[in-house]
Amino acid sequence: MSSEVWEHFSVYAKDPNYAVCKYCKQNISRGGKSQTTSAMKKHLKKHPVHVRAASRSVSSSNEIIGENVAELKLVETETDSSSKESQPGHSKSIVHQTQPTLKDFIAKREKFKPGDTKSANITKLIGKMICLDRQPFSVVEDKGFNALVDHLEPRYAMPSRKYFANKVIPSMYAETVSSVQKTLSEAEFVSVTMDLWTSTANDDYLGVTVHFIDRDFCAQHICIEVVPFPEISHSAQNICSFLTRTLVQWEINDKVFAVVRDNARNVVAALNLSSFNHIPCLAHTLQLVIKDGLLSSKMVAAVTGACRRMVGHFKHSSHATKVLREAQKTVGSPAHRLVQDEPTRWNSILHMLERLYEQRRALALAATNLALHVEISVAQWELIENIIPILKIFDQATLQASKAGVNSSEIIPIVNSLLQELKKPAPVLSGLQGVKNDLFASLTERYRTLEEEEVYVLSTLLDPRFKGAVFTSKEKLDRAVELLTTAAQKLDLHKHCGVVQKQDGVPIQTGSSSGIWSLYSQIMPERLASIKSDSTAVDEVTRYLRDPTVNPDTNILEYWKTQSACLPRLHKLSKKYLCSPPATVFSERLFSTTGNICDQKRNHLDPERVKMLVFFLNKNLKG
Template sequence: MICVDNQPLSVVENKGFRKLIAFLEPRYSMVSRKFLANTLIPEMYQTTCEKVKGLLVQTEYISLTLDMWTSSAKDDFMGITAHFIDSEYEACHVALEVRPFLEVSHNAENIIHFILELCESWNIEDRIFVIVRDNARNITAALNSSTYQHLPCLAHTLQLVIHDAVLKSASLSNIFSVCRWVVGHYKHSTAATKVLKKAQATLGVKQHRLVQDETTRWNSSLHMIQRLLEQKQAVTLASSQLAGVNEELTSTQWELLKNIAEVLEIFNQATLVLSSSSVTISEVIPIVNSIIKHLEDLNLPGLTGVRNDLLASLKLRFKEMETRKVSELYN
């Protein structure tokens, strides 16, 4: 239960949980947190490792996906997932490890040493077909120094395309700024929140909170815009009743937001497809070509330049994707 539901080990010390277990089975003696951490989970981990190694040893070709990140506590980690076809011709995906990255420097030499050590520990270093990575220069340089074929994550590359054409657009920066101010005003003011809820009730609009975007996640900007569009009438009514609302969206800006959402939704749908555990590299070409076709068919006032920038970035980052080798694909 703890592993499947990602619960803290301290759950076994919670009074409510202990009372529940005692009610279900009074004869059961609750395990301690220490016993869980030092005995049960390590035993489960070793059993699972042996099972995974048994699957891997039967596999001739294994592909990997890597992800490196820093936690909120400023600890560095690298996650590695193996993808392969088993003896029954079923696609398998196994998260091998999330291992702390203890080196101070994230340079290419330290990263490739870390990756090689991890692969050797699972005895798969000579059976790797391709490694999927992000677009970070240090990860790319690390794998360039190895003999492994590698290519960047499609979802991350699409994020860079959006950053190139939308998030860095001077013509759109002002409207995003106004949106953030409007959302921030309602999120940080109790009085404004109450007025908005009253406006929602008066108009019969869903009483949803406004969404603030995060600069590192493009889809959060889409969610912010979509929620504002949903709450357009309520926000307009509430703003007319509030003092101190220094910035408001004009009718032209509201129309532009609708068009921006339509453009970003194309990429959002592609990202949702890519989030499936069954997605494969064979879907790169149809997904990218589908995005290009949708963009070419769009005729949205005020966004012609942005659409053209998106198309240019896509065609640059995915040039010759139908003819290049895997090791050369959209580098």
């Protein structure tokens, strides 16, 4: 009687072939000569409460049965008759109970064997977590994380951090690279953004993102590399060679339509050595214009310096901050903190000036109770008031260029709108007319060939929201149309539309007057110029330009998706000329991500692992 079941039965005194249940006194057969306990164990399912109570007082060797019985799975089924439903107090009755076998119970606590599918899936999910949540590899050694995993799946054996770093992540990287390569192989034309970055560990990286329009006419943005840059010198030749090798490795070298780059001299020189079209980042260029025309002004520098010192005083004094809060309550100003500018971001100067001007009354009241070492005069407050609108139009343009979904078709509208705005006279006695003249001169010089370069011209013409309406003269528009017609004639298409009768010009739909379109509207005329038709390609261009421009909120890729039948040549060209972003924002975001990865917990990561983790984080690895 060594079986645990005898804790609940005794041998029937009159017939040893039967056992007596201690709870219901029922006689249970012991199986005759075989003397088995199967019938007794089956009977115990009727007494789960008694069994659980008894299991609390038995030794550890008896705990297995206690747990098995406690894990009984009770299956409820409703009795099948309307007569039973009518009985008082009738409810659902338990008619089936299942109990896992001892073998099943032990199996639930045995570790997975090598190669087990579920174990491999858990390991891969932990690898994804490390990538997507920017966790250090050492997370797999943390006691809390291991306790959680052990509770959720006791059979899983956590691999070491080296296994994740050397096996799991590289394997996932190889799989993902293969998937991205397949996606890129389907692209007809691509544009590239690139940037160089140095980590806190003084490792150099070249970031490359690829942009293209897929077969469904959806814009795709893919990070292909954050490549460790081993060359000692950032020379033009080294950058050019390295970028070319990267594009050849990804088999897109012959698909590159344009490269969007910053204005660093070595980068410009590198791309001049290459065979690629390249355009400067609009956001970087606008920053240089601001530096040339506004921040170089001694008058502006003096007022921004005073503002910077005032913000610094409140930032470094808790007492001054409390006094300012009380002053805000008294004068009814918003309870906002002051904003400190960042040397590398010109628009932070705008945010600093806007916040100070908002809080000028509260600051004046707070100054009466504080010993401030800096003061902003009435004349300087007036200057701040006049500087803010100038900076805001550049900020608005920069934000537009940095948005997802915006392409190079908006460079001409943005630049021409800014030039038009800068032509307006500055407020009388503001002292800012010279500043506006300098801004105008700098912007004009940096984009002196804006309406002559193919990338800008054709992308703008192929944007149905603009077409030819944003060019500054009829001569430049005619030249742009000639470039578009030539590009269309070079395409060898077997399917095209018939000739359409010549029509008069159609009024342009200027659409929304808010946001950036309030700037665009001032340079867009009421009608487009007439164009003569003498061939299939020219006729296609003519019909397209004669149609009214679409609403500003129109998805231009959706527009071109529907034009494959009636405008086949331009439909194909739109895939090429509308795939370039106007700024290097995408590649710069790579390094924002990289900076977050190379934090204090992971500042010893080698460049190859950084490359893999950044590659995953930028939308290549799906959560």
